[in-house]
Amino acid sequence: MRKGIYILTLSFAAIITSCESRTYEEISENKPIILPVKYTADIKPIMDNNCIGCHSAGSFKPLATYDQVKNNIDGILDRIQRANGDPEKMPKGGSLSSTQINTFIKWKADGLTEN
Numbered sequence: 001m002r003k004g005i006y007i008l009t010l011s012f013a014a015i016i017t018s019c020e021s022r023t024y025e026e027i028s029e030n031k032p033i034i035l036p037v038k039y040t041a042d043i044k045p046i047m048d049n050n051c052i053g054c055h056s057a058g059s060f061k062p063l064a065t066y067d068q069v070k071n072n073i074d075g076i077l078d079r080i081q082r083a084n085g086d087p088e089k090m091p092k093g094g095s096l097s098s099t100q101i102n103t104f105i106k107w108k109a110d111g112l113t114e115n
Helices: 002-018 039-050 066-071 073-080 098-109
Strands: none
Touching: 039 066, 039 098, 066 073, 073 098
């Protein structure tokens, strides 16, 4: 009987100590962006990797320069935040990550700075 209680107690202790508690922020990809967002360092790489294939200079709705992206930020935010399955969601090849979308939102909130 003692052996059974000992095993039960040891099992319970092992289960309790193996549990961990993490907050949503710790496990979520959707991390808050704390530092100021700049076009050259933060936005341009996202644009180059996800948008320039269709929106290069000379194309329909070019988004190749700081001024072009800055002047179209409301349309960009509208398109990148649309629901999956919406035919006007951008980029066409797949959604941006929530961190990338939040980078655009923060850039606008920070005043659309270039450098």
